[in-house]
Amino acid sequence: MNPLGDWFGRHSVLDPVGPHAARTMSAGWIVIGVCAAVYVAVLVVLALAIRHARRAAAPERGPETHRRHVRVVGAAVGATIVILFAFLFLDFFTSRGLAEVGAGASRPLTIVVTGHQWWWQVTYEDTAVSARFSTANEIHIPVGRPVMLKLLSRDVIHSFWVPNLAGKRDLIPPYTNVLWLRADRPGIYRGQCAEFCGLQHAKMDFLVVAEPPERFAAWVANQRSPGRSPADPVTRHGQAVFLGSACILCHTIVGTPANGRVGPDLTHVGGRATLAAGVLPNTRGNLAGWIADPQRVKPGAKMPPNILAPRDLQAVVAYLASLQ
Amino acid sequence: MSDETLTTPGVAPPPTETELDARLALQRTWWRDAGPLRWLREVDHKAIGLRVVFTALTFFLLAGILAALMRTQLARPEHGILGPDRYDQVFTVHGTTMMFLFAVPVMMGLGLYFVPLMVGTRNIAYPRLCAYAYFVYLIGSLFLWISLLTNTGPDVGWFAYTPLSGPEYGIGKRPDVWAQTITFTEISMMAFAVSIIVTIFKQRAPGMSLNRMPMFVWTMLVTSFMVLFAMTTIATASIFLASDRLVGTHFFNPAEGGDPLLWQHLFWYFGHPEVYIIFLPGTGMVSLLVTAFARRELFGYTALVLATIATGFLGYGVWVHHMFATGLPQLGESFFTGSSLLITIPNGLQIFCWLATLWSGKLRVRAPLLFVFGFFFILVRGGLTGVMVASVAFDLQVHDTFFIVAHLHDVLIGGAVFPLLGAILFWWPKWTGRLTSERLGRASFWLIFLGENLTFVPMYVLGLRGMPRRQYTYLAASGWGPFNLLASAGAALLALGVLVYLANLVVSTRAGAPAGDDPWDADTLDWATSSPPPAYNFLRIPVVQGRYALWSRTADAPVVTGLALDRREVLVTSTLDATPQLRYELPGPTIWPFLAALGTGVTWIFGVFTPWGIVVGLALTGPALVAWGWPRRRRATEVRA
Missing domain, CATH: 2.60.40.420 (Cupredoxins -  blue copper proteins)
Structure with a gap:
């Protein structure tokens, strides 16, 4: 359904x-x-x-x-x-x-x-x-x-x-x-x-x-179980970008150094049906849009926009989507 | 009286020479002075009352525009007319304006105008206090609206729940604006209430014992007492909130032993009586209109009076039904279910008494009476959905959804706005001396009636379909779009009806047929004087011979003599039986109430920005109050009539 x-x-x-x-x-x-x-x-x-x-x-x-x-x-x-x-x-x-x-x-x-x-x-x-x-x-x-x-x-x-x-x-x-x-x-x-x-x-x-x-x-x-380890170069790159960016200040992925407590736990984010608290279907396109500019979807939300190079953004999306 | 006489101006016998002299003398004594500051010095209850009424109606229209904005935004899913920040300000200011700047003031304004006329006296008790209260109300209202227009309007709901409105989450000055606006209206409404209570208790015409008071006066009496108790509660709450925000107290801060639920208790201990403060004067108007248009005495006058008083008391025992979802002990919740159901009994009794009166009357169906029929249709629906939400389990499903939005608007629009619109048409001839157009009146009724139903009935469905309140948008997948579109279309119809209604008032003021003293053959004393009434209201204070003063008046009815012509003297009578006790001189026009109100405005508005605002404001208000109360030398001569 x-x-x-x-x-x-x-x-x-x-x-x-x-x-x-x-x-x-x-x-x-x-x-x-x-x-x-x-x-x-x-x-x-x-x-x-x-x-x-x-x-x-x-x-x-x-x-x-x-x-x-x-x-x-x-x-x-x-x-x-x-x-x-x-x-x-x-x-x-x-x-x-x-x-x-x-x-x-x-x-x-x-x-x-x-x-x-x-x-x-x-x-x-x-x-x-x-x-x-x-x-x-x-x-x-x-x-x-x-x-x-x-x-x-x-x-x-x-x-x-x-x-x-x-x-x-x-x-x-x-x-x-x-x-x-x-x-x-x-x-x-x-x-x-x-x-x-x-x-x-x-x-x-x-x-x-x-x-x-x-x-x-x-x-x-x-x-x-802890968050799935990246299995291919793209998701490995995505994990590296994630762990090297501001994301980890707010988010947790169990099994990685990311253990921020401000935003949602992302350990199995790829397996969820929605993003942004029931607002967006959890597709790669929506995930990329949300990461790049959460304020467009939810003006006032506590998550800041993230300026990432397209390749990095795609990699982060691939990594998060792989966290089933 | 046949229908034709309704449009024929009443013909008064030509005045005698002594009567003319007396009228001239009274006119000189009571007429407002002519200086350039006349408007600021005015203390006549009719002038102040109309001022309050028209200011309140202006805010009704402004808040209506906000409602139209919200309905436009919600007409379609994910609509982009208003963003969340703007929408939150709009719905907060809509609710705050409707409750604090329109509904209570308009009822108080009508009380100021009509209570002295209906009880047969020449001015309100404490006229200067009323002048002061009007300016305080005006300044507070402008403060709120200027804040909204400068994008600093409050955005935490008209209920301003802590901690959202507290220092940590209510950023900027927005919640402070809300708290101070409330403070302004508290002060002014309490001043009006005190004046109305004293006028009713001590200035009734001889013979108007308590059990002969018109129902409208009874409802204003009970309402005014409710204002005193409700407004002191919200004053406590808003001052707690302001001091939490401005000087770092912790009334609502759980980290320091405060409690956010304390706010909810205080707010709803005011908030639910507020509904009855708005509703009871509406019932008074219904009683007036039913009596006048059914052309018979009210069935169950005593029952109606007791029901009004019972509502006044019970209204203070139901506030927790706004808090069923907060997780209070279940037995306690059941108590409040019981009390909320209990208050239905006096309300039901009132409905039944009016129906009985209508049944055995001889009806003239005129536009004002149509609004009374609309009152039954909509208020009873709102009341019955209120019975549904008194049940804890059902309430937990529909609480904070559009079901409640529909319920509360049915109660307030049906219970207060419909009687108000009917009563304004009814009273317009008294204010202007001219009749309104029956055709436009009927057209506006049907538009407003259909618009109201089309707007709010779909909202019951939306609530049951899971749509919460106070959300600036909704997803298309929710399927709420069609019902919202329907509600928005209804709102447009409603707005059109209000425009036709206003056009009727404007047109009739210029071109309406002359009304005469008593175009409706009504029973209360306000119709015993000219339309509009002279500054002194009555040439001679009448002596009341029955419950329906004009219907029971005999040709040789006695009048009061001996009141001074050259001083603003009124007759003070006993509280229960209205037997004459003494002559009392009321104060005349003065600028000091206005200046004191300015000082009060400085106190509260600058108090938002710095505690020194209080000091500066008091330094301005204090001298104005001293000058206001400065004793004057009494003239030696006296002229009496």
């Missing part, structure tokens, strides 16, 4: 693929249905009132009219109260149900998501420190297994939102927020920052890739 193809219709609150989004929407549809009925009822009464009162010869004022109004308005207020109480209980039990989805999990996968202006750092936790690894803007999860996301921010407030999977949760310094997810169908689901966080709030997307457990395990094993 092409994650950057037409995602309209699939990227939606109305198409849940996990228990959180599904429970939210099944309660949501009840509320929407009742509210729509109330709306129609009010408008119908308004229309009838207008028709009635336009035809009236004189205003009705008598005690009989008053008593009738008291009865009707009283009934309407009573109905309102009943409906609102029903909504309150519905909401309470929905929230409790959502909390239990996470609490009942025996073997959750724990992922730390850190929001940065304007990208997502994703770190897979593990009891063994050596088994932890970092990636960016792409979260792989196994289908059917509960995932506990620990949400942090290093700068301003962001909000983590994957409409198909669950409601949003803010990333607020200095707090650690928690969000539970579970995807019940394999697929690629889009997420986006939902709290205004500055210039490139609009282009702070990410992908959640839900895959069968075996494929997920293979992905994890690959991610734990």
Whole structure:
């Protein structure tokens, strides 16, 4: 599936693929249905009132009219109260149900998501420190297994939102927020920052890739490996240019001296579906354009333009693309 | 009254000679002075009120232009009209202007103009304070807009969340401009609110006990109290923010024990009541228009009053529903779901009472009433989507998306702008003495109504389809393009409607049919005086005999005598029953409020750049305040009528 193809219709609150989004929407549809009925009822009464009162010869004022109004308005207020109480209980039990989805999990996968202006750092936790690894803007999860996301921010407030999977949760310094997810169908689901966080709030997307457990395990094993060593002269040259340039001040490639902590980890950048936080498909052309002038794609992004000779640029692109 | 009389000017009996003398004397006493600084010295509540209203409407149009810019930018994916830097300034200034420079001031301005007329007095309490407050409001508004035009407009949202607006991430002076603009409007709105409250409590005409006050006056009373509490909260917040940014305090800095969530609590503890501050006067206008055009008393007056007061209190208990996504304890969130649902009960009750009133009235469908129908159509939709987002789980899905953009605009446009547009058509004859065109009024209504629906209904869909708010562009692959294009087309229609509406006002002011004192056969005291009202409002203060003052007035209705003709005297009455207590002299025109406002402007504007601005500003404001309060010698003679 092409994650950057037409995602309209699939990227939606109305198409849940996990228990959180599904429970939210099944309660949501009840509320929407009742509210729509109330709306129609009010408008119908308004229309009838207008028709009635336009035809009236004189205003009705008598005690009989008053008593009738008291009865009707009283009934309407009573109905309102009943409906609102029903909504309150519905909401309470929905929230409790959502909390239990996470609490009942025996073997959750724990992922730390850190929001940065304007990208997502994703770190897979593990009891063994050596088994932890970092990636960016792409979260792989196994289908059917509960995932506990620990949400942090290093700068301003962001909000983590994957409409198909669950409601949003803010990333607020200095707090650690928690969000539970579970995807019940394999697929690629889009997420986006939902709290205004500055210039490139609009282009702070990410992908959640839900895959069968075996494929997920293979992905994890690959991610734990250091960055692939260059195998041909072009990528060797690319690595040399990369390591000799300002890139390493911000980026990490495990297995090389590059261990900057400011920008996304590039150890397996070639294997990701997108560049620039879900904005560009990860093609060589886009990668070259992004490296040369990130400000054209995301004005205000923290990555500076890189003036490289065409041959060097092509080599760096080849090297990064080889980091599968 | 038959329909024909609507367009026939009222014919008053010829005045007697003593009455003419009294009118001349009052005119001399209350008329504004003629000097070149007249505009700056003015203390008449009608002049100041209209000034506030027209300044606010000007900012409504300006912020509307910003909205049009945003809709143009979002009409197509990856559109290049506005870059992120410009877009962020535009949406921040749009929200800030609409909330702080348009919606609250326009309601306060209408209160300044109509509350003294409706309660039957000759001027607002504290007229000089109101003059001062207008200039403070004007200076603060210009500060914001000049900043925008010089590319230093605030760009952190009208909610200015820390740390984005804090010293580390809110670079330059942009967030400072926001914080100080807020400070300016806080000061002026609190001054207006105090004046309105005192006028309502102490200057009502004899006989207008609390339970005979027009609903509009009730809503202005509750709104003014809400302003006092809400504005003090945001004053605290904006001063915390300004001092974090300017003098290095750490209220919102977690590294030093501060907390960014503190900002959100303070902001929304103001921010949600703000919605009701804007909405309640709208309900007052709906009550006025429904009464006048259904030609019957409101059904459930007491219920409406209690619902208004209940809304005023409950409005302070729902702020956390703006913060469901911040990860607060779940039980606490459920409490705020409950309170947010609770506030629907008084609001629903109001809707039902108006519907009952309409039902049993004899309707004259005129352009102002069409806007009331539009109010029902749009506000109820906004209210019901509000019920949906009171639920935590659903809110977490649609929070900070276009669903909320649609919801809040339905509530504010439906709940406040539609009643406002209807009420302005209703009141225009009182201000200008001329009727507006019914045809243009209807045309503008349909354009605005269709435009509003076409703009905001697609946004509900966009929100559910995952489009977050406050993004300057979106990718073509998102598929959000068609709905955005539809919304932008709706915005164009809406803008056209506003232009037709304005044209109607301009044309009718020049060429409208003369209106007479009471073209609508309405019930409140403002229609008992000429259109436009004389400087002294009423030749003789009426004695109110019922809840619908003009409808219950008998031919031999008593009037108040004994107020001075040669001094600005008003009658002070008791708070509950409006029994006369004493005569009180209000101050006349003076330049000092204007100079004090200039000093206040210097304080806050230069305070952005250096703490010495505060010192210099106070050095200017202090003497102006002393001169303002300087006691004057009282004349010995008295003339009474």
